[in-house]
Amino acid sequence: MSAVPSAAGGYLALLSTRYRALLQYRAAAAAGAFTQFFFGFVILMVLEAFYRSSATTPPLAWPAVATYVWLGQAFFALLPWNHDLEIEAQIRRGDVAVELLRPVDLYALWLVRIVALRTARASLRALPIAVGAGLVMPAAGLGEWALGPPASAASAAVWVLAVVLAVALGGALTTLVHVSLLWTLSGEGMSRVMPAVVTLFSGMVVPLPLFPAWSQPILRALPFRGLVDVPNRIYAGDIPVAQAWTELALVVAWTAALVWAGRALLRRGLRRLVVQGG
Amino acid sequence: MRSARDALALLGRFFGISLRAQMQYRSSFWLQSVGQFLITGIDFLGVLALFDRFGALEGWTLAEVAFFYGVVNVAFAVADGLSTGFDQFGVLVRNGDFDRMLLRPRSPVLQLAGHELAIRRVGRLAQGAVIFAWAAWALGTDWTWARAGLLAATVIGGTALFLGLFVLQATLSFWTVESLEVVNSFTYGGVYAAQYPLAIYRLAFRRFFTFVVPLACVAYLPVLAVMGRPDPLGSPVWAQWLAPLAGFVFLAASLVVFRLGVRHYTSTGS
Numbered sequence: 001m002s003a004v005p006s007a008a009g010g011y012l013a014l015l016s017t018r019y020r021a022l023l024q025y026r027a028a029a030a031a032g033a034f035t036q037f038f039f040g041f042v043i044l045m046v047l048e049a050f051y052r053s054s055a056t057t058p059p060l061a062w063p064a065v066a067t068y069v070w071l072g073q074a075f076f077a078l079l080p081w082n083h084d085l086e087i088e089a090q091i092r093r094g095d096v097a098v099e100l101l102r103p104v105d106l107y108a109l110w111l112v113r114i115v116a117l118r119t120a121r122a123s124l125r126a127l128p129i130a131v132g133a134g135l136v137m138p139a140a141g142l143g144e145w146a147l148g149p150p151a152s153a154a155s156a157a158v159w160v161l162a163v164v165l166a167v168a169l170g171g172a173l174t175t176l177v178h179v180s181l182l183w184t185l186s187g188e189g190m191s192r193v194m195p196a197v198v199t200l201f202s203g204m205v206v207p208l209p210l211f212p213a214w215s216q217p218i219l220r221a222l223p224f225r226g227l228v229d230v231p232n233r234i235y236a237g238d239i240p241v242a243q244a245w246t247e248l249a250l251v252v253a254w255t256a257a258l259v260w261a262g263r264a265l266l267r268r269g270l271r272r273l274v275v276q277g278g
Numbered sequence: 279m280r281s282a283r284d285a286l287a288l289l290g291r292f293f294g295i296s297l298r299a300q301m302q303y304r305s306s307f308w309l310q311s312v313g314q315f316l317i318t319g320i321d322f323l324g325v326l327a328l329f330d331r332f333g334a335l336e337g338w339t340l341a342e343v344a345f346f347y348g349v350v351n352v353a354f355a356v357a358d359g360l361s362t363g364f365d366q367f368g369v370l371v372r373n374g375d376f377d378r379m380l381l382r383p384r385s386p387v388l389q390l391a392g393h394e395l396a397i398r399r400v401g402r403l404a405q406g407a408v409i410f411a412w413a414a415w416a417l418g419t420d421w422t423w424a425r426a427g428l429l430a431a432t433v434i435g436g437t438a439l440f441l442g443l444f445v446l447q448a449t450l451s452f453w454t455v456e457s458l459e460v461v462n463s464f465t466y467g468g469v470y471a472a473q474y475p476l477a478i479y480r481l482a483f484r485r486f487f488t489f490v491v492p493l494a495c496v497a498y499l500p501v502l503a504v505m506g507r508p509d510p511l512g513s514p515v516w517a518q519w520l521a522p523l524a525g526f527v528f529l530a531a532s533l534v535v536f537r538l539g540v541r542h543y544t545s546t547g548s
Binding site for chain 2: 027028031032034035038039041042045046047049050051052053054055058192193195196197199200205206210211212215
């Protein structure tokens, strides 16, 4: 019986199809890269102005700040700031019943789908920004604002792992949101709240170390820092490799908790599912 | 040729219908508005966090930055509320609804402007107004009729500028579908940039946002005059008072470009 390999093969096929579909939208990727560059520059200019006025030493050194912001912009497509409107429509129309007829686990299907969507988009947009901010800018004499190299080879290796875990965390978060749509039907509330909460508490708006000291325990308790803050700081060396393992363990724990919650909620939701025709 | 007054009356009727339609879903409206109030307010939390950590921004205080923030957000909220038609222009073109607009005996710009008056944007507007009110109180601004008038002109000019950007974005959808997000750099990016005094930015950036997309003219310059604060960049006071006109010029120019796009438009049918 080859049940497991064929199931995995199914998910792989879904991943590759999504990838190829998104690669068609190259113009969108270029436009996205431009927007990320613009925002990166504006954020850095604002932070630089604050740094110039600083009387005390900030908790994050400037080169690390620039790297932090550029990494955030480069991998912005990985950020779970929105949910899949198609899944929302499927639930509203009742087409989710059709999805349930497929011989695959619905939670896994949704998780793989959103991970595929995000990684495909990110892989298109990350490269131009990384090249632009990492190579072109130093060459153009803007070296102090550039995306710097990783703190060490070990940092780089751990960073790659951190990014993979961030993708998993983001996927688990979004899939939990999708499951919640079974109850709320309209994604309106979520699409308002998610972008703001996720972007602020992950470190995209302001790098988390720059938040006031009294807020740091709150930020540490939330799962969102694993999305941007933790990987970026590992890359820049702000989180040394030794400490990184604890941080990543926390990310894994959050992901596991969110997956467990998502699956439990989905089981409960499907048991009581009423499809209003369609 | 119909008169401008007639066009305004028609626009008023469009807005009346749109408002009544939206108010049918009263709880949804409140939820969305409160939600928007909170969500756009999170932007300001970032500003607060940075001021808490650093104390000052190159000689600008939190109250001064909040003043800029409030004005820009109010202007953008109004423009955002008026621009649903232009926002959805790509969709309208693709499913042939725009062709129907062209067949009607009124200007397509008027119809697009009257498409919806999205009152849920009041969330961002309220948040901007609240922060502005606090800033004005904290700064102890010396209000004269002239200054109040200039403030009104600034907000209206800012609205005109952002509307111009939305019109340009709609014009882009004649030629591309996927690249529209570029304009978001200038609208949302512009709001983000203009909520800080433009003096903190690099020269090239400032030049672009003064002479190409005149964001400085509808935010930084006139607000300096309203606050009564001298410009560290040394712009003359008369320029600060006249600056909001640039917003209208920009809107007029973008409407010209839009009409050009309409004239060369070949429908793909529906």
